[in-house]
Amino acid sequence: MGRTEQGQERRRVASDLAQAQGGVVSRAQLRAAGIDRFEVRTEIRAGRWRSWGARTVAVTTGDLADEGRLWRAVWETGGSAALDGASALTAAGLTGFEVDRPVVSHPHGHTVASPEDVDVRSVIAREAGELAEGGIPRVRPAIAALRGASWAVSDRQGALLLCMSVQQGITTAEHIAQWLPKVALWKRRTFIARVVADLLDGAKALGEIDFAQACRERGLPEPTRQAVRRTPTGRIYLDVAREEYGLVVEIDGSQHRQGLAVTDDNLRQNEVTLGS
CATH class of the missing domain: 1.10.10 (Arc Repressor Mutant, subunit A)
Structure with missing residues (x-):
């Protein structure tokens, strides 16, 4: 040749x-x-x-490309580095959550490089079964959501990452709750545990968690979340309900202002009101 x-x-x-x-x-x-x-x-x-x-x-x-940046972050850090936090969730399919630099983690005590354009985090140890199988080296979504929430710049950003991970089906509230007692977190463990409890209770968005917190601060009992109603067009899910008072609260996120969502919401509200 x-x-x-x-x-x-x-x-x-x-x-x-x-x-x-x-x-x-x-x-x-x-x-x-x-x-x-x-x-x-x-x-x-x-x-x-x-x-x-x-x-x-x-x-x-x-x-x-974005995917190439993630692979490069792992290789250039070296050792047993793996994507973690928001970057691991992005690799698993999360959309709409931006980070300035790819985030990777490595077990404490391992010698790795620290590229300027990579956010390198040290974790106490890799938990058994922590790494996802196949593809780019990354931690499993439930663990990534917990660590990402702990590393976030604010409580609100941390809560948003947890909500988006569950809302987009990247992981489940149950999986996050299973890993919560096992994973060492840098900070805000109590806050994260409260958000996870709200997700387990049916909250799907940051606004619903805000509503639950407002109820707690005012001494109001916890509402029923994601209550089911049957309408002529099928089943619908209400964000918040107080069954004993016939009270329904719909909490609009940004997705409720996109495309035909406004019309769909209005029609659904008519069905709920007429069916009450």
């Missing part, structure tokens, strides 16, 4: 490896595939590949 064919073959191999990794490949993967550092240097100097640190190579020269 001539040099031209060899170059084409290594680019094909590298492209295949990078396809499921956001366009990036680790130097260790390249070595395992028979592509040495001199061949990597050749591709970079030719302007076909781009180096993104000591361990990461992109098979294109543009900016990294």
Whole structure:
């Protein structure tokens, strides 16, 4: 095989490896595939590949895709680093929650790098079964939600991350509750436990948790959440209900102002009122 064919073959191999990794490949993967550092240097100097640190190579020269940034964060940190917090949840499918830098964690005492554009966190230890199987190294969603809430810049941001994780089906309130006593948290454990209790009780959004807190502060009993009503068009779920008083409270989040949601909400309110 001539040099031209060899170059084409290594680019094909590298492209295949990078396809499921956001366009990036680790130097260790390249070595395992028979592509040495001199061949990597050749591709970079030719302007076909781009180096993104000591361990990461992109098979294109543009900016990294979001998925590529996550893989790079794990590789450049090194050791037994894995995505954690909001970044692990993003890798699991969470949308709408932005973080400035990818978040990775590593067990305390392990020697790792600390890239400037990666938020590197030390955890006391990896719990048994903590890491998700397959794909990018990351902790399981329930643990990531708990740690992310603890690392958040505020109580409200932490509560939002927990709510979104459950609301979008990334994890469940039950799974979060199961891991809560096992996972060491940096701070706000009492607050997080209260939010998890609200999620277990049926809260689905931050506004519903705010409502529950307002009830507690005023000495009001806990309402029934996600109460079921049957209407001519089928079953609907009400955010908050006080059955004994015939009182219903609907709590609108931002999703209630998107597309046809306003019309749907108005029609649903008519059905609830007429059926009362």
